Amino acid sequence: xxxxxxxxxxxxxxxxxxxxxxxxxxxxxxxxxxxxxxxxxxxxxxxxxxxxxxxxxxxxxxxxxxxxxxxxxxxxxxxxxxxxxxxxxxxxxxxxxxxxxxxxxxxxxxxxxxxxxxxxxxxxxxxxxxxxxxxxxxxxxxxxxxxxxxxxxxxxxxxxxxxxxxxxxxxxxxxxxxxxxxxxxxxxxxxxxxxxxxxxxxxxxxxxxxxxxxxxxxxxxxxxxxxxxxxxxxxxxxxxxxxxxxxxx
Amino acid sequence: xxxxxxxxxxxxxxxxxxxxxxxxxxxxxxxxxxxxxxxxxxxxxxxxxxxxxxxxxxxxxxxxxxxxxxxxxxxxxxxxxxxxxxxxxxxxxxxxxxxxxxxxxxxxxxxxxxxxxxxxxxxxxxxxxxxxxxxxxxxxxxxxxxxxxxxxxxxxxxxxxxxxxxxxxxxxxxxxxxxxxxxxxxxxxxxxxxxxxxxxxxxxxxxxxxxxxxxxxxxxxxxxxxxxxxxxxxxxxxxxxxxxxxxxxxxxxxxxxxxxxxxxxxxx
Numbered sequence: 264x265x266x267x268x269x270x271x272x273x274x275x276x277x278x279x280x281x282x283x284x285x286x287x288x289x290x291x292x293x294x295x296x297x298x299x300x301x302x303x304x305x306x307x308x309x310x311x312x313x314x315x316x317x318x319x320x321x322x323x324x325x326x327x328x329x330x331x332x333x334x335x336x337x338x339x340x341x342x343x344x345x346x347x348x349x350x351x352x353x354x355x356x357x358x359x360x361x362x363x364x365x366x367x368x369x370x371x372x373x374x375x376x377x378x379x380x381x382x383x384x385x386x387x388x389x390x391x392x393x394x395x396x397x398x399x400x401x402x403x404x405x406x407x408x409x410x411x412x413x414x415x416x417x418x419x420x421x422x423x424x425x426x427x428x429x430x431x432x433x434x435x436x437x438x439x440x441x442x443x444x445x446x447x448x449x450x451x452x453x454x455x456x457x458x459x460x461x462x463x464x465x466x467x468x469x470x471x472x473x474x475x476x477x478x479x480x481x482x483x484x485x486x487x488x489x490x491x492x493x494x495x496x497x498x499x500x501x502x503x504x505x506x507x508x509x510x511x512x
Numbered sequence: 513x514x515x516x517x518x519x520x521x522x523x524x525x526x527x528x529x530x531x532x533x534x535x536x537x538x539x540x541x542x543x544x545x546x547x548x549x550x551x552x553x554x555x556x557x558x559x560x561x562x563x564x565x566x567x568x569x570x571x572x573x574x575x576x577x578x579x580x581x582x583x584x585x586x587x588x589x590x591x592x593x594x595x596x597x598x599x600x601x602x603x604x605x606x607x608x609x610x611x612x613x614x615x616x617x618x619x620x621x622x623x624x625x626x627x628x629x630x631x632x633x634x635x636x637x638x639x640x641x642x643x644x645x646x647x648x649x650x651x652x653x654x655x656x657x658x659x660x661x662x663x664x665x666x667x668x669x670x671x672x673x674x675x676x677x678x679x680x681x682x683x684x685x686x687x688x689x690x691x692x693x694x695x696x697x698x699x700x701x702x703x704x705x706x707x708x709x710x711x712x713x714x715x716x717x718x719x720x721x722x723x724x725x726x727x728x729x730x731x732x733x734x735x736x737x738x739x740x741x742x743x744x745x746x747x748x749x750x751x752x753x754x755x756x757x758x759x760x761x762x763x764x765x766x767x768x769x770x771x772x773x774x775x776x777x778x779x780x
Binding site: 339370 | 676
């Protein structure tokens with residue numbers, strides 16, 4: 264189980280309307296990793312995420328999950344995806360905490376099927392894990408931002424996925440809730456879940472993750488967060504330079 | 513027995529109305545919550561072209577309406593998912609295209625205006641046994657499909673992209689949903705009329721959303737509101753000699769008003 268590649272990004276390039284968004288990216292995320300996927304806004308990290316999720320196809324290179332090319336994957340329930348909060352749901356959508364977590368189980372039960380006892384147990388366990396079982400019958404928009412984000416973690420946990428991918432999960436959440444949220448992720452990682460967290464906020468996640476990939480069109484850095492922080496001042500200089508050059512165009 | 517039930521046409525209207533009062537808000541729940549409320553309205557204008565074709569060709573118009581609206585619904589959905597054009601533009605193009613086709617066909621064959629009017633505004637006195645069979649069987653089929661695909665339909669309404677990532681066949685389910693919408697629209701025109709069917713798919717759902725505490729209760733309340741609107745509407749229209757379609761929609765708006773007040777009080 265350990266040290267099995269979970270996500271393999273192999274020489275991937277992607278252009279959109281003639282703009283190179285990603286250039287020759289290669290990454291290998293192993294089982295048990297807790298990776299921060301970082302980079303400036305517009306640097307291509309969301310695009311890379313969408314390529315990994317199979318929502319976009321690369322122009323060059325290929326992406327594999329669990330050792331299989333994306334187009335051969337039948338069982339997508341091994342992956343739990345938590346989209347950005349802003350794109351999660353319409354604020355007025357009438358849905359309870361429980362109903363959202365059932366969605367995490369929906370693909371697993373199969374088309375035309377109904378939830379059975381084991382499904383309900385998994386949903387209940389997932390809600391207990393994020394300490395929200397007492398809130399199960401609340402409407403999602405009655406919860407705070409931090410609680411809502413934990414609901415979506417529970418939804419991903421209900422599918423019993425090995426890999427959690429989170430896109431900017433703490434945007435708009437107060438700092439105490441953020442701390443609790445990262446504690447939960449660390450706990451899940453310690454229990455063996457592979458986690459990929461996409462964020463633009465280096466200071467928030469650099470001391471949480473075990474590996475860090477910095478993407479700005481190319482893979483600028485890939486390694487431990489400690490090394491990255493050491494190099495960070497250099498990076499800032501480099502960025503200032505490139506801004507200066509850009510002004511001429 | 514009430515006088516109203518001495519007329520077999522009223523009994524047929526109540527049977528057809530009950531089915532429509534259930535399926536219109538049932539399908540509407542999955543459309544309204546995903547911001548797709550105008551789908552029903554566009555498809556009803558397209559169905560009008562189907563009616564005109566049926567009247568012109570001497571085919572039972574509900575069949576042609578179902579055929580034309582189902583095919584159009586599938587094309588609209590295809591265009592939307594391929595992102596060739598945005599969803600609302602696709603809806604608008606088909607709405608006006610359907611209406612234009614209908615108007616051309618009507619002008620080609622002067623003389624069936626009366627028949628056409630009964631589809632535009634609904635005409636409960638003209639519900640025939642064959643209508644009951646079509647409405648009953650397709651209505652039942654719609655309920656069965658929603659029952660078995662409930663969780664998946666909820667998922668794609670809630671977050672299409674997350675559903676896609678989890679491996680749910682989103683495109684196929686979206687197609688199922690728009691086909692069910694097209695069928696519901698076509699079946700409902702005898703009772704509420706094409707111009708108002710969108711209202712019966714939307715207003716009971718919005719009314720339910722004011723007071724419901726979950727998605728499943730939204731769905732059940734909306735069906736209850738739809739049924740009350742149709743049944744009460746048929747009674748009122750019969751005794752006050754009003755047009756049934758308008759009366760039904762006016763009652764559903766009244767129910768919305770009541771539930772909005774209750775909803776506001778709850779949140780205050």
